[in-house]
Amino acid sequence: MKEYLLVALALLVALILGGLSLVVPRLRRRPEPPLPETEVDTRAEEDLAGPPVEAAESDLRTGVLVEPPPVVEAPPLPTIEVPEPTAGRLVRLRSRLSRSQNVFGKGLLGLLSRDRLDEDTWEEIEDSLITADVGIDSTREIVDRLRERTRVLGTRSVDELRTLLAAELVNALDPTLDRSLKTAPKEGVPAVLLVVGVNGAGKTTTCGKIARVLIADGRTVLLGAADTFRAAAADQLETWGGRVGAETVRGPEAADPASVAFDAVKRGIDTAVDTVLVDTAGRLQNKVGLMDELGKVKRVVEKHGPIDETLLVLDATTGQNGLEQARVFTEVVNVTGVVLTKLDGTAKGGIVIAVQRKLGIPVKLVGLGEGPDDLAPFDPAQFVDALLGTEPLARDA
Template identity: 60%
Template sequence: MGALADQLYLLIGIGVLGLLLIVGLVGTAVRRRPRGSGADVLARPDTDEPQVADAGGGAATATAEAPTLEPTLEKPEGTASRLVRLRQRLSGSQSGLGRGLLALLSRDRLDEDTWEDIEDTLLSADIGVAPTQQLVERLRTRMRVEGADAASPRDVLREELINLVDPTMDRRLQISGSDGKPGVVLVVGVNGAGKTTTVGKISRILVAQDKTVVLGAADTFRAAAVDQLATWGERVGVPVIRGAENGDPASVAFEAAKAAVDGGYDVVLVDTAGRLQNKAGLMDELGKVKRVIEKQAPVTEVLLVLDATTGQNGMIQARVFSEVVNVTGIVLTKLDGSAKGGIVVAVQRELGVPVKLVGLGEGPDDLAPFEPEAFVDALLG
């Protein structure tokens, strides 16, 4: 009996020790679980590092050593290839104007009816009344005075069209700041003209020129615009400064300029809201954006984006924006489609500033510097 009692006491003792050990382990696990972590954060038995639960219910340790895949950055096209495509696209869509004018000027007899037809052809191309009258007068004078000694109708027309487009205008983008500050490009225009897309495409042009760029998504009233700009930036490795939806656009613009200054970037591009309810509201908004940016660095370029297919509606928009901000350059989008090439002449005359860039399609690099000679050659086929 004594031996049996001893064995019973031994078994009871082992059971108690086992129970105590289990209770101790459970208490330790509970104490090591992060507060408020819920079911998504677990604790490994051999470390205090949190884990993030994966979709299958397992756990993946969040450690600094975890491999990360770098996004593949796109290599934007250079200026030369853009200009080649500019000529090809324009010659395919705009040459009807040139062919019509050449057919009229090549007639054996240039009577009043012919000159009226020439004038009507130019007006239908959205060139505008005053530029059309000027061009017709120049053509009439040269064809009458030079007569048989005149160059071919094509050469005469080419020279006069180039003069009308004005090759003396400075079409360079002003992207260089002073005193070590970045260049600041403010991009304005109504929604629907392709403003946000244009900002993204300009960033690609600058990246191709080895410039470092910051994008400011100050069109805070359209979440789609902010997301769209973020995508453009990701594709070429350009940082995008964004704020809260419906937040203060000026605040975003300020932070973008500050990031460019602090980071030593070359250029900051700021996309602005394109709402056009009334001129006073637009003036207040854009004026504030410009003022707060210039607390960090002066604005070096204000680009107005216009949809080339809108014709006279585009001219009305151009007038409003020129009264609100000091526009220094024009970007014409959608010039490859149903747009009439004369809008280039009309908008330059209206604002007194040059067309600097033209959009030729929906591709990421379908934005090219505007060259008067290439444009006129495309018109003439």
């Protein structure tokens, strides 16, 4: 019996000792506290990625990588052109009249400087003036006065004959006419200029050039695109205005022209500009329709105040035919001045005389080229001097 107890006790002790041998080593090995996650991550990133990269502020705040927005460069401001002064512009552009100079300077002075001024010579002089579109009535008056003065004064030298011819041509242009443009505001209302003329005469381009003339002379200008039947006309006018910093008021295509003109003048009052320049339509298919349209524009605009100038644009290359078209406009609106364009492209510089003679309206501006500043205030004496030129002429044998 004792033997069984001893064996059982020995087995129990062996089991206890075996269990202790398994537990004690585990109790001795305490696990180390884990490193902070950020520390482990940082070390790993440093080992793999090299030197640290500075994070954006938004990254530190949210933990989300946000790319910085792309840098967008502001568009460059448009360059505002400064038109050259109009004073003396006609003198600077005199070379553009070379074709007309051949008729007046070389042609007429060559005839007048002949040793004998007989009937045949005077007829040739008349033909030259008529060919230059001076007009029959004006030509006869000029030739009759020249014949009388050369006979009475006994003038024979080229310089003296040139002086006499220049005086007669200037007289035919009537230098007493008022050629100034009324562009000054009155009582808080800007001066209003209507620009009329047939399409194809360069009306909208000329309107833009007139704006440059006014700005060159110190006026602030607003443009009204009342030629609403041609979308290109409004775009073109806006381009011209943008070059010199002038605002353009326009409406949708085929809008009421009178409404656009009214809005342009109202905007001019609100912005306190000196002058509002209104480009109008130039259709001539129906005279009654044209009269109604321009008449309405005039009536609506005059709700703000009277129209100061109505400028008629004529193409000098159309000659006498252009005068018939011009007469339609003079019957519709009170035209106060003529803008004669494309004088550089014709030998018929005498059209200036014919325009004033037939229409009874002064030429106030002349176009002598395609450049933006090739529109000049008209001065009769300077114009005639440019027509006659300064080249010495040899007398015929």
